[in-house]
Amino acid sequence: xxTNMHALPRLRDSLSYHxxxxxxxxxxQNAIETIQDSGxxxxxxxxxxxxxxxxxxxISHAAxxxxxxxxxxxxxxxxxxxxxxxxxIGETHRGYHLSRQAEMVCDPAKHEMVVxxxxxxxxxxxxxxxxSLAQIRGMEGGRIKKAYAEASAKYGVAWQGRKYDxxxxxxxxxxxxxxxxANALLNGICHAGILAGGYSPALxxxxxxxxxxFVYDIADLYKTEITIxxxxxxxxxxxxxxxxxxxxxxxxxxxxxxxxQRIVNDIDNLLEISDDESGREDTDPPSELWEELFRDxxxxxxxxxxxx
Numbered sequence: 001x002x003t004n005m006h007a008l009p010r011l012r013d014s015l016s017y018h019x020x021x022x023x024x025x026x027x028x029q030n031a032i033e034t035i036q037d038s039g040x041x042x043x044x045x046x047x048x049x050x051x052x053x054x055x056x057x058x059i060s061h062a063a064x065x066x067x068x069x070x071x072x073x074x075x076x077x078x079x080x081x082x083x084x085x086x087x088x089i090g091e092t093h094r095g096y097h098l099s100r101q102a103e104m105v106c107d108p109a110k111h112e113m114v115v116x117x118x119x120x121x122x123x124x125x126x127x128x129x130x131x132s133l134a135q136i137r138g139m140e141g142g143r144i145k146k147a148y149a150e151a152s153a154k155y156g157v158a159w160q161g162r163k164y165d166x167x168x169x170x171x172x173x174x175x176x177x178x179x180x181x182a183n184a185l186l187n188g189i190c191h192a193g194i195l196a197g198g199y200s201p202a203l204x205x206x207x208x209x210x211x212x213x214f215v216y217d218i219a220d221l222y223k224t225e226i227t228i229x230x231x232x233x234x235x236x237x238x239x240x241x242x243x244x245x246x247x248x249x250x251x252x253x254x255x256x257x258x259x260x261q262r263i264v265n266d267i268d269n270l271l272e273i274s275d276d277e278s279g280r281e282d283t284d285p286p287s288e289l290w291e292e293l294f295r296d297x298x299x300x301x302x303x304x305x306x307x308x
Contacts, residue, residue, distance in 0.1 A: 018043055021054030021079065027062035030070070045070040050196045052077050064088065075192050079251070083188035087195050097198035100271050101214075105203045114205045117270050121221055147224045151232035174242055175235040181243040182227035182234075183219065185250045190218045193263030218263060226253045 024035040032051075034041045043051075045066050052075045053059060059074075067074060067088075074088035104110045112133065119136045120127050123143065127136060152159035157175050164172040164180050172180065194201050194214060204213025206220070230249045239245040254260065268274075 018048050018050070019052040019054060019077075020057055022056035023058075025053070025057060025059040025063045027060060027066050030066060032063045032066060045072055048072055050075065052192065054079055073196060075195065077192060078188060083185070084191040084195065095198065097268075097271075097273065098200055100273055101199050101203050104271055105205065111205060114270055118206060118217060118221065121266070121270070122224070144224070147228050151228050155232040155236035157232050157235045174238075175231065178231040178234045178242045178246040179227065182231045182246045182250050183223065185247055186219045186222060186227050187212070187215050189254055189260060190222075190263060191215045193260055194218060194267070197264035197267055199267060218267065221266065222259065226250065226257065226259070 020034055022036060026033050026035065028042060030046070031042050031044045034043065049071070050073050051067060054077055064074065075084055076086040076088075077084055104114050115133065116127060116136065119140055122140060131139075148159055148162075151157070159175065160173070162176065162179070164176045191201055191212065199214065201215045202211045202213055204210070204215075204217045207213040207216040210216075227250060230253055231246055234242055234246040234249055237245065
């Protein structure tokens with residue numbers, strides 16, 4: 001069995017990915033080949049920028065080597081890419097996305113601009129320029145409360161507020177457990193998209209100081225659209241295993257909304273990265289620049305010059 005590679009889904013126009021599960025992955029010349037009960041599928045390593053390895057996958061050392069040689073990143077994920085367990089990054093010729101992210105995080109004015117754009121994305125409206133961040137956060141809190149109240153009324157699920165203890169799962173009621181499970185799943189797919197786009201999961205704008213701060217920032221963009229409705233709908237159905245059921249429902253919503261394809265484009269828009277900039281090649285600083293800097297701090301003997 002062969003697969004038409006032109007039909008592969010696109011993470012963005014210039015970045016394609018392929019998800020594999022329940023398969024053996026081996027090298028076949030300058031490509032990788034998946035071996036499954038249904039047959040063998042050849043995947044050109046140079047044509048794909050991201051390989052996502054799901055449950056039941058075994059990959060050979062030679063296959064990993066050819067992927068790295070062709071600049072293809074690898075993610076070890078949960079089913080359908082819903083959780084991100086580990087990453088293997090390919091060629092490091094491009095670091096522009098990470099550089100831009102760091103620039104926007106460190107510049108107070110640009111940092112605030114991104115925060116405002118994130119809130120505008122959630123509200124789906126243009127915020128008035130005179131609003132303070134405290135006012136915007138208050139509006140966001142009100143919007144989330146309204147989303148919970150509307151979902152509670154729509155699905156007939158009692159809502160007493162967001163209460164959970166990650167160290168005591170039984171402490172939460174059913175709707176809070178389904179929300180926690182759904183949000184964990186959303187965090188996983190956002191984490192995968194962030195890594196695939198060449199960004200850092202740690203450099204956040206609204207959330208800061210944690211290794212997954214940017215993951216939480218991006219996941220918050222989609223909660224009222226996807227995980228809150230899915231969690232309340234699942235709780236209303238009262239399944240025997242609500243956590244498993246909401247994961248199944250979220251997986252369907254992620255595929256229906258083409259979420260993985262949207263994530264990197266949304267981040268690029270938030271950080272104002274154009275298509276031309278996104279495809280640019282990073283280069284080492286020219287040697288002339290280093291020579292100039294060296295002359296600035298050293299005398300003719302090569303010793304450090306006295307600076308006053």
